[in-house]
Amino acid sequence: MSRIPRKNNRKTHQNKRAKSSRTGDAPGDRLPFFNRHILPPLLICAVGFLAYGNSYDGVLILDDIPNIHNNTSIRSLSDIGQCIVATPRPTVNVTLAINYALEKLDTLKGYHLVNVLIHISAALLLFGVLRRTIERMVTDGRNIPFSATGIALTTTAIWVAHPLQTQSVTYLIQRSEALMGMFYLLTFYCVIRGITAQQKRIYWYAAAIISCALGMGSKAVMVTAPVMLFLFDSTFFAASFRETLNRRWKLYLGLASTWAVLIACGVVGKVLLGKGEGDVGAGFAVQAFSPIQYAWTQPGVILHYIRLAIWPHPLCLDYDWSVASGIIGAGIPGIIILTAILATLGALFWRRSWTGYAGAWFFGVLLPTSSFVPIKDIAYEHRMYLSLAGVVILCVGLAAWTLKRFAPPRRRTTIAWGLSALLVSGGIWQTRQRNKDYHCTIAIWESVVSVRPDNTRAWNNLGNAYLEAGDTTNASQAYKAAIKLDPTNPTSYLNMGVIMEHRGDMENAAAQYETALSLDPTSAMAHANLGNALMNLKRTAEAEDHYRQALDLDPDHVLARYALGRALMRRQAWADAEHQFREALRLENMYDEARLRLANVLARQNRLDEAIDEYRRCIESDPNYAPVRYRLGIALHRAGQIEAAATEFHQTLRINPQHERAKAALNQLESRR
DSSP, X not given: OOOOOOOOOHHHHHHHHHHHHHHTSOGGGGSOXXXXXXXXXXXXXXXXXXXXXXXXXXXXXXXXXXXIITOGGGSOGGGHHHHHHTSSOHHHHHHHHHHHHHHTTTOOHHHHHHHHHHHHHHXXXXXXXXXXXXXXXXXXXXXXXXXXXXXXXXXXXXHHHOGGGHHHHTSGGGHHHHHHHHHHHHHHHHHHHHHHOSSOHHHXXXXXXXXXXXXXXXXXXXXXXXXXXXXXXHHHTOSSHHHHHHHHHHHHHHHHHTHHHHHHTTIIIIIISOOSSSOOOBSTTOOSSOHHHHHHHHHHHHHHHHHHHHSOOSOOSOOOOOOOOHIIIIIHHHHHHHHHHHHHHIIIIISOOHHHHHHHHHHHHHTTTSSSSOBSSSOOGGGGTTHHHHHHHHHHHHHHHHHHHHSOHHHHHHHHHHHHHHHHHHHHHHHHHHHHHTTSHHHHHHHHHHHOTTOHHHHHHHHHHHHHTTOHHHHHHHHHHHHHHOTTOHHHHHHHHHHHHHTTOHHHHHHHHHHHHHHOTTOHHHHHHHHHHHHHTTOHHHHHHHHHHHHHHOTTOHHHHHHHHHHHHHTTOHHHHHHHHHHHHHHOTTOHHHHHHHXXXXXXXXXXXXXXXXXXXXXXXXXXXXXXXXXXXXXXXXXXOHHHHHHHHHHHHHHOTTOHHHHHHHHHHHHHO
């Protein structure tokens, strides 16, 4: 679409700049070097660290478990190739692997620190992009009521402290959103520097393309970056779309080529086309609702996002948003959002206004998650990470215009800084309060059910949190609440079965698992859990049958592999049991219980050297596990290594002085000396 060409007369621009300087419309260019280049970044860093200074005690929740705790691809930096190919988000996976190499999972403080540093880095880049863009507007003769540095600093400080960002920063695995946002902004910053550079701009453009590729490897939302950058360039740095292409077509061709990263990572094939293995969390293969249903639900979600951007309370980790219907649920929000989109397009293409681009930024960054391409979870707050900047700059711009029009000139700056300080301080306080919810799983899920009491999934997760803490009473109440909300949800019955097992009531546990299977016969977990209950009831043959059914449904179900091995041990099918334990270890190399059982099976077959090796691998993982020390001692004794066996029995008693069998074995050895 063509635009009205700008006048590029250098003399005109010089006159406008002179006029702007005389009238004081944009005093930012005359700020002292320290106030312009040093102080703002320091303030932004201070705001970021103040807001997230209490986030380092956050725990693993929800998607953190499969993506961090159970993610075997991050366990070794030496196998970096596997770390990259194991996920559609290789950039994120590499950063997690670095964290794991430094501190394993003993503490999460380093993981949280990296998240905070990513967020602050993104904020510094946002400040750089805003300041240089506003300075360009001043150069073009646009009337700016305050300094470029002041507007950019205010916007960035509000953005970095905004409580809505907590889900992208304190919720560990949403590092993917913040990392993508950082590379998104870095791409913009590099292109701006390249456009304004006097020489060697190709280096800046190359850095932009690399940054864009890394962003594609962080999260698929980066797909919009080349398009949004083209609109940005055409709005602020060129006279028309044609001029942008004529001047920088090679740059945009390079940026567009980074879409190949999404293809290489399997995003296009698996998510958009439904190809590949595993659960599909996004794309046209999602079965929960149709693309049309998803599309007409999103206007209500977007309005909710806008409301949270302006008044961020209450916040919710998991909305479990339902598909909208009717005039109230879909019609009215749809009309409001459509009107806003049309106004944005008019301001962007007809008036060439910065407000138009701010609106385009908001809708454009949300487009991959808030359009007609279904995502299993309809609404999540972290999706607003970058889009929030569009809302904030519009609000700051409106406030600046209001102050210019109504505030006394001599008090205008004082009022502006006072309001900014108030908003930023309030944001810091709210963010720190929200961070406390992430300090334990019970607190975060209690906050969810308080906001969304009809969220079945949240009640189940709250029950899991109580169960992990050993509170079976509250766990049972949470599961009952989930069943009451949705009697057809098999997960609730699975969880109730676990409660019954903890109480030793295996008959009722088996009944709960059977109910879950009647609701979902394809649940490998239900088969495996029912098998466990039947094993405890000494119904080994039935248990073995359910384990095999679980493995037919999910051959990689490591717990079913392990449990089947135990069932086979019970009937002394040693070779088959060995196979199952080895398969379990292939699926999860750090599964110590499977390794211990494998060692026992090998010892039963008199393959003592192999058994001793497996026992020692178990000890490497946990040197203070007394049963393994005792078993190793027995194997060494049988292998004729008497002194080594005695050492292991002594180690067993050091760990557990009441281990009677170790005492007896040691006494027997000493009596023979």
